[in-house]
Amino acid sequence: MSIFDLHVHTRRYSGCSFIQYEEIIDQAVSARLDGLALTEHGMRWPDEQFENLRLAASARGIVLINGQEIHARDARGRSEGEYLIFGVNRSMTKEKTASELVEVVHDEGGIIIAAHPYKLSRGGRSRYYGAGDLIYT
Ligand SMILES: [Zn+2]
Structure with a gap:
């Protein structure tokens, strides 16, 4: 069995994170992970930046995956949740509906996973910060 954390942000590129990318490999080793995304x-x-980090991680026995988290919105700009995307070799825009994201990711041979689908919203208009029941449609 391998244990991966498939949802990791770094302070370098995500304002919600407090961990510097230089620390993630030590943290992964401490947590006895086999890898992280x-x-x-x-x-x-x-x-190029990712490859340097991947090589450093690999030298410590950690598999590093380059993914992304995209916030889907409907035509009116309402949230349709956040999605983890793997296997698409470019950054995707935020201006896509959830169904458009699924279609584009699958067309490019990637994998899309609803991130925290039932995480409750903190005062927003929608009940969930994630996809909520949209995961069934
Ligand atoms: Zn996230």
Whole structure:
């Protein structure tokens, strides 16, 4: 069995994170993870920067995956939740509906996962910060 954390942000590219990217490998080793995925908000790590980090992680026995987390919105700008995306080799825009994101990611051979679908919203208009029941449609 391998244990991965598939949802990691760094302070470098995500305002919600307090961890510097230089620390993530030590943290992963301490937590006895086999690997982790960087899933920054609205972007994918640039290939050259990511490759340096991947090599450093690999030298410590940690598999590093370059993903991204995209916030989907409907045509009126209402949240349709956040999604983790793997296997798409470019940063995706934030201006897509959830169904458009699923279609684009699948067309490009990637994987899309609803991030924290039932995380409760903190005072927003929608009940959930994540996809909520949209995961069933
Ligand atoms: Zn996140």
